[in-house]
Amino acid sequence: MRIDGISIIGGHGRDGATEPVGRLDLNMGDVVSLVGPTGSGKTALVNDIALFADANTPSGRRLLINGAAPDESFLDDPSLNPIALITQHTTFLSDLPVERFLLTHARVRRSPRPEAAVAATVDFANQLTGEPILTDGAMTELSGGQTRALLIADAVVIGNAPVVLLDEIENAGIDRARALDLLRGYEKIFVFVTHDPGIALLSDFRVAMQGGAMRAILRTTAEERLVARRLMAIDAMLLGLRDRIRGGGRVGAADIDLTEAAVSGGRA
Amino acid sequence: MRVVMCAGPPTSGKTMVLLQAAARLRRRGHSLAYLKMDVQYAEEDVLFRERLGIPARKVLSGELCPDHCGVLIMAEAIAWAEAEGAGTFLVETAGLCLRCAPYIEGTLGVAVIEATSGMSLPRKIGAMLALADIAVVTKIDLVSQAEKEVFKANIVEAAPLPVIETDALRGIGIDRLVNRIEKAAPVGAPLRLKGLPPVATCTICAGKREIGWEHHFGVLRTLDSDLFYRGQ
Numbered sequence: 001m002r003i004d005g006i007s008i009i010g011g012h013g014r015d016g017a018t019e020p021v022g023r024l025d026l027n028m029g030d031v032v033s034l035v036g037p038t039g040s041g042k043t044a045l046v047n048d049i050a051l052f053a054d055a056n057t058p059s060g061r062r063l064l065i066n067g068a069a070p071d072e073s074f075l076d077d078p079s080l081n082p083i084a085l086i087t088q089h090t091t092f093l094s095d096l097p098v099e100r101f102l103l104t105h106a107r108v109r110r111s112p113r114p115e116a117a118v119a120a121t122v123d124f125a126n127q128l129t130g131e132p133i134l135t136d137g138a139m140t141e142l143s144g145g146q147t148r149a150l151l152i153a154d155a156v157v158i159g160n161a162p163v164v165l166l167d168e169i170e171n172a173g174i175d176r177a178r179a180l181d182l183l184r185g186y187e188k189i190f191v192f193v194t195h196d197p198g199i200a201l202l203s204d205f206r207v208a209m210q211g212g213a214m215r216a217i218l219r220t221t222a223e224e225r226l227v228a229r230r231l232m233a234i235d236a237m238l239l240g241l242r243d244r245i246r247g248g249g250r251v252g253a254a255d256i257d258l259t260e261a262a263v264s265g266g267r268a
Numbered sequence: 269m270r271v272v273m274c275a276g277p278p279t280s281g282k283t284m285v286l287l288q289a290a291a292r293l294r295r296r297g298h299s300l301a302y303l304k305m306d307v308q309y310a311e312e313d314v315l316f317r318e319r320l321g322i323p324a325r326k327v328l329s330g331e332l333c334p335d336h337c338g339v340l341i342m343a344e345a346i347a348w349a350e351a352e353g354a355g356t357f358l359v360e361t362a363g364l365c366l367r368c369a370p371y372i373e374g375t376l377g378v379a380v381i382e383a384t385s386g387m388s389l390p391r392k393i394g395a396m397l398a399l400a401d402i403a404v405v406t407k408i409d410l411v412s413q414a415e416k417e418v419f420k421a422n423i424v425e426a427a428p429l430p431v432i433e434t435d436a437l438r439g440i441g442i443d444r445l446v447n448r449i450e451k452a453a454p455v456g457a458p459l460r461l462k463g464l465p466p467v468a469t470c471t472i473c474a475g476k477r478e479i480g481w482e483h484h485f486g487v488l489r490t491l492d493s494d495l496f497y498r499g500q
């Protein structure tokens with residue numbers, strides 16, 4: 001079945017009052033951020049999507065696929081599941097070697113060329129992290145950042161899920177700008193739960209959450225896109241400093257001047 | 269009366285699944301009774317009685333294999349639940365013996381396994397899964413999508429059953445189980461064990477599948493008695 005879009009029919013916030021946003025439509029190709037203070041219900045909303053909520057979760061929300069209630073076959077056959085969720089706590093428990101585990105997953109997903117899918121997945125993950133992943137090492141030996149990167153790559157490439165939900169990838173030491181660029185190359189719906197202004201402003205639109213409810217939908221303006229570009233310039237500077245320090249190097253006053261130059265340079 | 273027989277390794281989430289299902293069944297107007305069969309210790313009866321106000325009791329099998337204990341006492345237990353006015357009888361078994369399975373013909377057999385239990389578990393638990401009518405996977409909130417999918421595929425490969433994935437803490441996925449319970453047919457006489465017990469020396473283990481201690485010899489018990497011996 002082809003997925004053109006999903007919709008979330010609003011329920012109620014934590015106080016039981018009807019959600020201000022009554023319906024959220026996400027179309028193929030959309031990159032969306034969920035923003036809001038800690039405890040505002042961002043994770044609850046992605047959970048609702050991942051679990052095909054049907055007024056059976058605390059929020060009372062309902063999920064529609066292509067405008068209709070989802071088919072039960074999605075729930076019965078894992079290879080048909082169109083939604084992949086990577087949570088704040090998601091991890092790999094399997095101690096199988098990376099290569100073998102990914103091959104198994106590719107076969108469950110009925111990938112026509114499992115070996116190629118595994119190679120593409122590892123390659124994708126390696127573009128997101130610093131240290132390359134050792135494919136004959138155990139899944140459980142991966143670092144936190146490598147685990148996050150591989151979870152994302154697996155969902156996008158092997159899972160080939162049309163809808164990918166990512167809960168706070170910024171905490172995993174992943175190159176966010178790079179990740180967004182790479183992900184934009186795939187025609188999918190990406191939902192980021194994020195506290196990061198860069199990710200929020202690089203999205204097509206953002207949903208502001210409060211008290212467990214969807215408060216407002218804000219489409220990114222042209223001016224906000226400019227701000228995002230400047231933020232990314234600052235980000236690149238910080239990453240440069242980080243790499244230098246991680247690499248055992250020294251930094252000096254000139255590096256800060258450089259950072260300021262980059263910020264004003266982004267304005268010019 | 270419908271009978272749901274729920275089996276699964278320790279801490280797999282059987283109680284949590286049945287509590288969530290019981291609350292929903294009650295909201296849909298069903299009258300319930302609950303029984304826990306365990307080996308040494310159980311406190312679920314108090315939980316169901318106090319939290320949900322459901323007639324509930326427990327049976328500790330002690331020296332007996334809990335599945336074999338079930339064979340001896342389940343006929344009387346079903347009569348007890350019926351006398352309590354239950355339309356649906358929920359039975360939780362310890363399921364410690366991986367060679368046999370507690371399911372009785374005509375009951376809805378539910379195997380509960382946790383997604384965190386290692387991906388080859390479905391291949392290890394034999395009859396408990398193979399003779400069930402549905403598998404309920406719990407704790408999906410704790411594992412990656414990839415492992416969830418591989419785990420589910422391993423279940424279906426070990427036993428071609430419908431699989432219901434749940435986060436039993438938050439009650440997610442439980443509605444599908446409740447829908448299935450509502451479709452279950454009532455049990456009727458004669459009550460017989462679904463599977464063939466393993467080869468051994470007592471009458472149950474030697475392949476007698478009739479439910480009720482009256483049909484057996486050797487070391488026995490009733491629902492209310494201690495163990496006693498009946499010669500042939």
Ligand SMILES: Nc1nc2c(ncn2[C@@H]2O[C@H](COP(=O)(O)OP(=O)(O)OP(=O)(O)O)[C@@H](O)[C@H]2O)c(=O)[nH]1
Nearest residue numbers: 277278279280281282283284406407434435436437
């Ligand atoms: N995160 C999470 N925890 C769960 C879930 N289901 C059960 N638990 C927890 O797992 C533990 C064991 O759950 P129980 O329902 O008592 O397990 P059980 O199978 O009845 O255990 P025994 O009767 O003692 O064999 C409890 O701490 C539950 O809160 C779930 O879906 N997700």
Ligand SMILES: Nc1ncnc2c1ncn2[C@@H]1O[C@H](COP(=O)(O)OP(=O)(O)OP(=O)(O)O)[C@@H](O)[C@H]1O
Nearest residue numbers: 012013014037038039040041042043044058059212
């Ligand atoms: N609409 C709702 N109705 C009832 N409870 C809700 C609702 N939305 C969220 N909650 C509950 O509120 C708590 C906090 O929500 P959640 O974990 O989603 O916050 P968050 O925005 O992801 O926070 P953080 O930024 O700290 O990760 C959770 O226990 C969640 O189940």
Ligand SMILES: [Mg+2]
Nearest residue numbers: 042043044088
């Ligand atoms: Mg959260």
Ligand SMILES: [Mg+2]
Nearest residue numbers: 282283312360
């Ligand atoms: Mg229990």
Ligand SMILES: [Zn+2]
Nearest residue numbers: 333335365368
């Ligand atoms: Zn036994």
